[in-house]
Amino acid sequence: MDKYEVIGTLGEGSFGRVYKAKQLSSGEFVALKVISKRGRSAKELKGFRRECEIQRDLHHPNIIQMLDSFETENEIVVITEFAHTELTSVLGKVGYLPEEKVQKIVWDLVSALYYLHSNRVLHRDLKPQNILLDINNIAKLCDFGFARNMSTGTHVLTSIKGTPLYMAPELIDEKPYDYTADLWSLGCIIYELLMGTPPFCTSSILHLIRLIKYEHIQWDTLSTFLSQNCTSFLKGLLQKNPSKRITWNEILVHPFIKGHVNIAKKTPPQSLTRPLSPNTSQAKEQQRKESMKNKLSKIPSPKPVETPSTSKTSKHSSEQQKKLNSQDMQNNNAHLDVDVKITESTDQKSLENDLSNLRISSIKTIEQLSQGSLVKSTLQTFNFIEDNQPIETDEWIAFLTRTIQEIIDGELVSLTESSQANVIVSPLRNPNATSKVLNFVARLLSIPFVIKDVNQDCLTKIRKVYLEVKLVPNLVYACKLLLRECREDSSSDLSSPINSPLPLGVERYRKLSELSEDDFQAIQHIFTLIAHLVHIDDDFLLQFCDSVVVLSVYLLVKLLLSLNVKAKLRIVADVLAVLTRLLKQLPENGDVVVKIISSDSDHPDNAPLDLVDLLKHSEPLMRERTCYFVLWLSKTQQFNVVRSLWNVSIKDTLEALMYDSMETVRNAAECTVIELKSKDYYREIK
Known part of the structure; x- marks a missing residue:
């Protein structure tokens, strides 16, 4: 240095x-x-x-x-x-660029990518953030953290890398891919430079995945803004089927590019830019089939998203729906119970370790582009970077206890500023944090919602800060760290799979019998807080959905549902409340719930969801919440999903609950039975 x-x-x-x-x-x-x-x-x-x-x-x-x-x-x-300017800063100032300027940048990017592919290097993370401009406005690729040098004889890859906004459909589907995935990402960048937004843009990872897989680009609209050559080039790059995507031979002679690609004097014999021989094509197809076979043996194939069915209504439906909404609101809004003993405090050490997050801003829709108005949007993805710093449990508890007392006394500044809240949240992503520390963190963060005299403006600030620091994803991550069996992923790829936007590897968790009471206490307070947050703001619910997908914790959530309900009533009840809220408010994300309840593994505690046991529980809260869970599952999911769980015992139990001693349970059961009576599977069982 x-x-x-x-x-x-x-x-x-x-x-x-x-x-x-x-x-x-x-x-x-x-x-x-x-x-x-x-x-x-x-x-x-x-x-x-x-x-x-x-x-x-x-x-x-x-x-x-x-x-x-x-x-x-x-x-x-x-x-x-050193390059003087980031392409993202240019876009941030002007929103989009005219086609003639974009074309020059495209020439540079195509030249860089042709060079990489000629040398059998895949970038795998092409995005505007990784493009710099020098003093002469020449574009240069940077950041090769996800790059992969393909050895001779390797034709397809399977490990998922990249940024979701620019990720090719074959990666979204977790299928084998090759250099053409970079070409898709290049198309997304060009599209954003011209239009101000990537071709598929949303605030939810789940929704983004669906758009990339199933939505079509409106080329007719684009042709009003772009030249024929530019539109033709983009169409070639943004083909969802990689076999139909434009090839390097076609790129080099395309009118939008021809004569402007800076090609190195020598191209290696095994260059990815050269057409494959018949023998090589056959070897590539064989590798693709073997890769898919291996992946399918480990990970369930993704299913197309089904449109929620519209249920038939009876003459009582309007009245029942009003009753349902009212009782569902009372039932599912989790009541937080914070009981923390104040102990002697000590000085706080340096504890902060910020969670890195990616923000994509300065987004325009095509319609607004013509009007010159700019709309900002954010895709919230999560880099779950573990903080492996040692944690002194006693010192942390002393610090958290002192902070709890300050909050109870009305000093809420530690929760209304992101930097200070991040300090409190940081143990949630540290595998060295004990259950007791996690328990204190969850309780502390719950206090504003249970103490009196906290004004609404202050609560609004706290909710905003909790969203900014990604509290719900961090809480979900803490549960995964607490329950996971081992810390090393099974992936052979050298880059950390936790940074991937889609799940890799197999979930492995400890046996539930190995968890201590402190572990269960921490999980209970974590999910009680999550349940409350997702009921006060749907943005928290969206973060919960995305974190389940990113962290691939379907099995974890199912294991929590399979806990001994008598001993762990609150955990199961709150997990049910979260899943019910998800089905009700975000039915388009209902496939997350389906994957949770149908999650399959050889874990000794994994068992089919026993709805009858939950419906017959001695606690009215559990009976009521299970009724609503069945109701919203049937309202939002396709026939085969509910029928797979359905049997005569569930039907008889629901009908019996219509005469329960508790009014709230009777109302929940009545709403559920009225909804189910319109279903064929209900009528089929006598």
Whole structure:
């Protein structure tokens, strides 16, 4: 580092920081990427070193040149050439670019990508954030953290990498893919440069996945803004079927590109840009089939999203619906119970470790583009970076206890500012945090909703902060860390699968009998808080859905539903409340609930969901919530989903509950039976 003078910070991410610096010997500006080794696994560090190896061998005017790299005891430092501007900052200022300017950037990007593919390198994370502009406005690709050098004889890959907004459909479907996945991402970038928004854009990962898989791009609308050559080129890149996507031979002669691709003098014999021979094509298809066979043996095939069915109504439906809505609101709004003993406090240590999150902003719809108005949207994805710093349990509990007392006394500043709330939330993503610490964190964060005299403006600020710090995803992540059997993923890929937007590997959790009472107490308070949050704001519910998908915790949630209901009533009741709320408010995401209740594994505690046992529970709250769960499952899911759970015992029990001693249970059962009577599977059972 003695050779460089650091001038300022260029950016910061989960990996570390990037600085602008001056090389003392030459006076030239460079970029220093400093990656901290602290808290990194050997697997992660190997991935960073692989990135250096790949980038060191890349030499092209449209790729950021790596100049040097070295390691210290605590850091990996990478020195690259300096580019003055980020493409995202340009888009942030102007929203979109005219076609003639975009075309020049496309020439640069195609040149860089052709060079990579010629050398059998897949970038796998093409996005505007990874494109820089130098002082002459020449575009250059950077960030090869997800890049993969395909060895000779390898024709398809399966590990999922990239950013969801720019991810190809074959990756979304977890199918084998090749270099054409980069071409799709290139198409998404070009589309965004021209139109101000990626071709598929939404605030939910689940909704984004569905759009990429099933929605069509409105090319007729685009043709009013773009030239014929540009539209034709985009159509070629944005073909959902990778076999129909434009090939390199076609790209090089396309009128939008022809004559402007900077091609290296020599192309290796096994270049990905050359057409495959018949024998190679056959080998590629065989690899694809074998990869799919291996994946299908581990992960259930994704099913198309089905449109929720519309139920028939009876003459009592209007009255019953009003009653249902009223009672459902009372029933599902979880009541928080916070009982924390105040103990002696000590000084707080440095505890903060921020959760990195990705924000995509400055988004325009096509219709608003013509009017010149700008609409901002955010795709919330989660980088669950573990904080492996040691945790002193006693000191943390003392700090949390002192903070609890401050909140009870009316000093709520620690929960109304994101930076301070992040300190409190940080143990939720630390595998070294004990159950007692997690318990205190969940209770502390629940206090504003149960103490008196907290004004509405303050609660609104707290809800906003909880959304900003991704509290619900962090709570779900804490449960996964608490229950998981081992910390190493089964994936052979060197990059951490937790950073992938889609699930990889197999869920492995401890036996429920191995969990301590402290573990169960922590889980109980975590899900009580989640249940309350998802009922006061649907944004929390959306974050819950996305975190279940990102973390692939379907089995975990099902295991919590299969707990001994008598001993763990509150956990099961709150999980049911969350899933019922999901079905009711976000029926389009109901497939998450279906995957949870149908989750299959060899875990010793995994068993079919026993609805009869829940409906016959001695506690009225459990009987009532189970009725509503069955009701909304039947209202929002297709025939085969409910029928797979349905039997004569459930029918008889529901009808018996219409005469329950508790009015709330009677009302819930009556609403459910009225809804179910219109279903064929209900009438079929005598």
